[in-house]
Amino acid sequence: xxxxxxxxxxxxxxxxxxxxxxxxxxxxxxxxxxxxxxxxxxxxxxxxxxxxxxxxxxxxxxxxxxxxxxxxxxxxxxxxxxxxxxxxxxxxxxxxxxxxxxxxxxxxxxxxxxxxxxxxxxxxxxxxxxxxxxxxxxxxxxxxxxxxxxxxxxxxxxxxxxxxxxxxxxxxxxxxxxxxxxxxxxxxxxxxxxxxxxxxxxxxxxxxxxxxxxxxxx
Numbered sequence: 001x002x003x004x005x006x007x008x009x010x011x012x013x014x015x016x017x018x019x020x021x022x023x024x025x026x027x028x029x030x031x032x033x034x035x036x037x038x039x040x041x042x043x044x045x046x047x048x049x050x051x052x053x054x055x056x057x058x059x060x061x062x063x064x065x066x067x068x069x070x071x072x073x074x075x076x077x078x079x080x081x082x083x084x085x086x087x088x089x090x091x092x093x094x095x096x097x098x099x100x101x102x103x104x105x106x107x108x109x110x111x112x113x114x115x116x117x118x119x120x121x122x123x124x125x126x127x128x129x130x131x132x133x134x135x136x137x138x139x140x141x142x143x144x145x146x147x148x149x150x151x152x153x154x155x156x157x158x159x160x161x162x163x164x165x166x167x168x169x170x171x172x173x174x175x176x177x178x179x180x181x182x183x184x185x186x187x188x189x190x191x192x193x194x195x196x197x198x199x200x201x202x203x204x205x206x207x208x209x210x211x212x213x214x215x216x217x218x
Contacts, residue, residue, distance in 0.1 A: 006071050013063050013084050014139070017091070020056045021135040024091045027053070027098035028131065028194065032124050035105045035187065036117065043102035053095040060088040083208045087138060090197040090204075094131065097190040097197075104183045104190075114177045115170050115184065119163035123191045126156050127198065134201040141209050149202035156195040163188045 027046050034042030064081045067073060073081060130152045137145035167185045171178055206214045 006067070006073070006077070009063065009067055009071075010077065010080060013060065013067065013081065016056060016060050016063065017084050017088050018135055018139055020053060020060065020088055020091045021131070021138070023049075023053050023056065024095040024098070025128065025131050025135070027095050028101075028124075028128060031098040031101040031105070034102055035108075036121070038105065038108065038110060038113075040106055043105040046098050046102040050095060050099050053092055057088050057092040061085060079208060079211065083138075083204045086204050087201050090200045093197050094194050097194050100190045101187050104187050108180055108183050111180065113180060113184070114174055115167060115181060117184070119159050119166065120184065120188055120191065123156055123159045123163065123188065123195075126152055126159070127191050127195045130156075130195060130198045134198045134205075137202060137205045138208075141205065143206060143209055146202040146205040150199055153195050153199045156192060160188055160192040 027049060030042055031046045033039070034046065064085050067081055068078070071077075130149050133145050133149055133152075136142065137149070164185055167181045167188070171181055174181070203214055206212075
C-alpha cells in the first residue's frame, strides 16, 4: 500500500513537470508571436503568466522533497526525483527567456523592424520543436528523441552565429536602428539559451534511463 502511494506520487511529480513544460512552450510561442506582430498585449500576457510557472516549479520542488524525506526512496526512485527537479529548473529558465523576449518586444515599440527576422524565426522553429521533443523524451524515457535534441541544438548554434553577424553587419547601414538591432540580437541570444536548457533536459533523460551523465552539447 505504501509503495502504491509512492508510485502515485511519483506519477504526479512527472505530470507536474510535463505541465510545466507545456506552459513554458506556450509562453515561448506567445512571446514570439508578440514579437513578430509587435503586439504589446501578447508580450504583457507572457510576463503576467510567469508567476504561474514559478508557483508550479515550487510545487514540484516541495513534492520532490516530501518524497525524499518521508518515503526513503531507493536509488532508482531517487534518480527519478532528482531528474524531475533538474528538468523543472530548466523549464522555468526557458519560461524566463520567454519573458525576456516579451520585454524586448515592448522595448522595440511600434517602429517598423528594418532587418530580416528569418534567422530568428528559424531558430525559434528549431528550439520549439526541440522543446516538444524534450517533453516527450522525458515522458516516454526515449533516448532516441533525447539524442536528436543534441543534433538540433547544433543547428540553433549555427543560426545564432549567422543572425548576430548579420545584425552587426547592418549597423553601419542603419545606425539609427541600433537600439532595434541590439534588442533583436538579445532575442537571438535568448532563443540560443532556450536551446541550451533543452539540451540539459535531454542529458537528464539520458541520466534517468542510463544512470550516468552524458554531455550532449560539447
